[in-house]
Amino acid sequence: MSDAREVILGRIRAAVGGAPDRVAYDQIGREYQRKGSLDREACLHLLKDRLLDYDSEILEVGSEAEIGGAVEEALRRAGEHSVLVAEAFPKNWLPSAAEVVVDAALATEQLDGLGTVLTTCEAAVAATGTIILVHEGAQGRRAVTLLPDHHICVLARQQVVETVPEALAAISSSRRMAMTTISGPSATSDIEMTRIRGVHGPRRLSVVLYGE
Amino acid sequence: MSVRVGKTDRAAAFPVAAKTALKNDQLRANVRRATDTIRGKRALRVEEMPDWQQLRDTASAIKAHTLRHLDEYLVEFEKNCELAGGKVHWARDADEANAIAIGLIRQYSEGNSHVEVIKVKTMTSDEVQMNVALEAAGITPIETDLADMIVQMGHDEPSHIVVPALHRNRFEVRDLFRETMHRPELTAEPEDLTGAARAYLRERFLKVKIGVSGANFAIAETGGVCVVESEGNGRMCLTMPDVLISLIGVEKVIPRFEDLEVFLQLLPRSATGERMNPYNSLWCGVHAGDGPKAFHVILLDNGRTKLLHDEMERETLECIRCGACLNACPVYRETGGHAYGSIYSGPIGAILSPQLQSLEHSRSLPYASTLCGACYEVCPVKINIPEILIHLRGRVVREDQATLGGKLAVENLAMQGAAAAFQSQRRYEAAQRLAQAGQMLFRKGDQLENLPGMAGGWTKYRDLKAIPKQSFRDWWKSRSKGASA
Numbered sequence: 001m002s003d004a005r006e007v008i009l010g011r012i013r014a015a016v017g018g019a020p021d022r023v024a025y026d027q028i029g030r031e032y033q034r035k036g037s038l039d040r041e042a043c044l045h046l047l048k049d050r051l052l053d054y055d056s057e058i059l060e061v062g063s064e065a066e067i068g069g070a071v072e073e074a075l076r077r078a079g080e081h082s083v084l085v086a087e088a089f090p091k092n093w094l095p096s097a098a099e100v101v102v103d104a105a106l107a108t109e110q111l112d113g114l115g116t117v118l119t120t121c122e123a124a125v126a127a128t129g130t131i132i133l134v135h136e137g138a139q140g141r142r143a144v145t146l147l148p149d150h151h152i153c154v155l156a157r158q159q160v161v162e163t164v165p166e167a168l169a170a171i172s173s174s175r176r177m178a179m180t181t182i183s184g185p186s187a188t189s190d191i192e193m194t195r196i197r198g199v200h201g202p203r204r205l206s207v208v209l210y211g212e
Numbered sequence: 213m214s215v216r217v218g219k220t221d222r223a224a225a226f227p228v229a230a231k232t233a234l235k236n237d238q239l240r241a242n243v244r245r246a247t248d249t250i251r252g253k254r255a256l257r258v259e260e261m262p263d264w265q266q267l268r269d270t271a272s273a274i275k276a277h278t279l280r281h282l283d284e285y286l287v288e289f290e291k292n293c294e295l296a297g298g299k300v301h302w303a304r305d306a307d308e309a310n311a312i313a314i315g316l317i318r319q320y321s322e323g324n325s326h327v328e329v330i331k332v333k334t335m336t337s338d339e340v341q342m343n344v345a346l347e348a349a350g351i352t353p354i355e356t357d358l359a360d361m362i363v364q365m366g367h368d369e370p371s372h373i374v375v376p377a378l379h380r381n382r383f384e385v386r387d388l389f390r391e392t393m394h395r396p397e398l399t400a401e402p403e404d405l406t407g408a409a410r411a412y413l414r415e416r417f418l419k420v421k422i423g424v425s426g427a428n429f430a431i432a433e434t435g436g437v438c439v440v441e442s443e444g445n446g447r448m449c450l451t452m453p454d455v456l457i458s459l460i461g462v463e464k465v466i467p468r469f470e471d472l473e474v475f476l477q478l479l480p481r482s483a484t485g486e487r488m489n490p491y492n493s494l495w496c497g498v499h500a501g502d503g504p505k506a507f508h509v510i511l512l513d514n515g516r517t518k519l520l521h522d523e524m525e526r527e528t529l530e531c532i533r534c535g536a537c538l539n540a541c542p543v544y545r546e547t548g549g550h551a552y553g554s555i556y557s558g559p560i561g562a563i564l565s566p567q568l569q570s571l572e573h574s575r576s577l578p579y580a581s582t583l584c585g586a587c588y589e590v591c592p593v594k595i596n597i598p599e600i601l602i603h604l605r606g607r608v609v610r611e612d613q614a615t616l617g618g619k620l621a622v623e624n625l626a627m628q629g630a631a632a633a634f635q636s637q638r639r640y641e642a643a644q645r646l647a648q649a650g651q652m653l654f655r656k657g658d659q660l661e662n663l664p665g666m667a668g669g670w671t672k673y674r675d676l677k678a679i680p681k682q683s684f685r686d687w688w689k690s691r692s693k694g695a696s697a
Contacts, residue, residue: 004301004302004303004304004308005302008302008304008462008517009283009287011513011517011520012282012283012462012517012520013283015518015520015521016280016281016520016521016526019280019523021277021281022276022277023273023276023277024277025277025467025468028270028273028274028277029266029269029273030266030270031263031266031269032263032267032270032474032477033262033266034473050487054490105501108452109418112414125488127487128487129487129488130488135499135502141501141502141503142447142451142493142502142503143451143452143502146444146451146452164473164477165473168469168470168472168473169473172470177495177496178494178495178496178499178502179492179494179495180492180493180494181476181492182490182491183486183487183491184490185490186442186443186490187442187443187490188358188406188442188443189375189442190357190358190359190375191358191377191405191406192242192245192381192402193245193249193250193375193378196402198406199358199443199445200356200414200417200444200448201447201490201491
């Protein structure tokens with residue numbers, strides 16, 4: 001069994017070794033859209049449209065000082081009173097009128113009982129309504145953004161790009177880590193193609209949009 | 213070496229299985245409804261993309277390039293995956309893959325008599341029949357994708373690459389859940405059924421220590437793996453267990469991280485008609501304090517490397533398993549997936565299964581198509597499925613002709629006869645006169661009906677014009693004579 005690697009590689013080499021290389025990697029044509037074409041305003045509008053289309057909730061504020069208030073509003077709408085955050089989450093963004101639970105390597109059972117998680121993110125794609133987490137610092141580890149029923153994500157307007165290629169280019173420097181892309185809350189269409197929100201991941205996604 | 217593609221060795225030939233499927237009105241209604249819905253959504257989401265054709269061109273070029281250099285990219289993936297703390301194993305066939313998985317599961321569950329593993333939807337594990345092998349080894353696999361769970365609970369087979377339970381309607385699912393979950397109060401509302409699945413699986417997600425997944429992409433440059441999904445069951449299986457085992461077909465490797473920008477745009481729109489699926493998980497090896505503590509990859513051949521020799525056959529390995537060709541195929545839409553007798557159904561199944569198995573067990577599949585070309589049109593990586601189907605039909609015929617039974621088969625004799633007749637004008641005209649006389653018994657107006665023997669298969673389903681009393685050549689001759697007279 002130990003020689004399976006050599007056998008498989010040998011089969012591949014016997015089959016394609018010396019075969020003509022139609023295109024070298026660097027010569028692969030990339031004629032598709034790699035840069036966005038919209039201005040800032042239109043790009044943000046597109047993101048909001050896509051987020052709403054995927055049943056996400058949007059709370060818009062101006063300055064960083066208003067983030068805590070927006071989080072409170074998201075909690076109030078969902079009828080919740082406490083939030084889970086990573087240790088690195090900025091203290092000045094925390095809601096003042098809610099209980100804050102800090103994830104100091106909490107056990108799975110403890111996480112499971114918590115209703116809401118509050119994180120930052122790495123980037124967002126307007127064209128698809130996608131939020132990207134690389135699970136560092138205030139973005140929280142993977143389990144933290146998965147087990148609670150409600151995910152509140154703080155997103156700076158500057159982090160929004162129009163296209164998927166722009167987003168992947170923006171995070172490629174940190175590509176060695178774990179990464180999750182989120183487009184709306186968990187959903188399934190497995191039963192008669194009826195879209196149902198909230199299967200195993202969060203049932204509710206709130207996006208707090210702030211900054212310039 | 214035994215290459216397995218699901219339970220093909222026990223499956224009936226397509227024409228036989230299709231006949232049974234065509235009699236099942238419920239199944240056909242369910243399949244039609246589901247494929248109509250996805251087709252509509254896909255068309256809408258593809259239309260939104262001004263650069264769709266360019267994305268297809270690039271995807272096709274990336275895949276063709278990767279397959280040509282598959283050995284280099286697999287070795288690069290292995291190196292980078294292990295640098296990140298993963299461990300890579302290689303499996304020549306289904307049995308070897310299952311043996312490696314079982315060995316790992318035993319190693320990590322030492323001393324436990326009853327071992328459960330949670331699974332994310334993976335066609336590759338269905339291909340190698342991993343669940344059967346695990347159960348035989350005393351390990352309980354738990355499918356966590358809603359559709360796969362429905363298939364597993366019903367002791368059923370998947371009938372679609374992306375929505376494996378599309379042949380079941382809400383009432384069938386309700387009955388299944390009521391019985392298996394002991395919840396007689398469940399209604400047939402999809403919301404209620406989804407909620408039941410959530411409650412049923414949550415406990416297992418938190419408790420089970422070993423997860424098994426497939427992969428949509430394995431990235432050579434980073435050693436990272438990507439799983440695309442919607443429900444969050446994938447994120448659960450990839451994140452919560454202590455140990456993660458990913459079974460990955462060797463063709464799933466892509467060269468660089470940036471290549472995802474192409475495939476992540478093509479796959480969700482083609483598969484489910486979404487701009488992006490709710491969740492994509494990407495990870496490299498293991499991370500302290502986050503996710504599994506041990507990560508194993510099993511790279512699976514199982515017949516794939518045989519397809520590399522021939523450039524046309526190689527194209528089959530470019531498939532990203534979006535299922536768009538199934539939804540577009542008039543044959544699949546009438547019969548559903550089970551008729552194909554392989555876990556890979558529809559047009560892609562009709563070319564993939566026969567090639568993986570060197571035509572063994574699936575000789576009828578290259579004929580399970582009208583060659584209308586709809587599959588080629590929707591394929592996000594531009595696999596020319598009709599061309600490969602014709603190529604495979606040729607192989608089936610040549611292999612048949614190589615046997616004595618095949619040589620003496622009526623069809624072969626007829627075809628050989630036709631080939632001989634077409635070789636000279638004299639023979640052709642003689643054959644035409646013979647056929648004119650012979651067709652009298654079957655002629656209804658200008659049509660032929662109920663031809664005997666093998667030819668009956670043609671006239672049963674299609675119109676066939678009778679050979680006219682006077683051929684064009686005869687008419688031309690008589691006309692020339694008349695003119696010169």
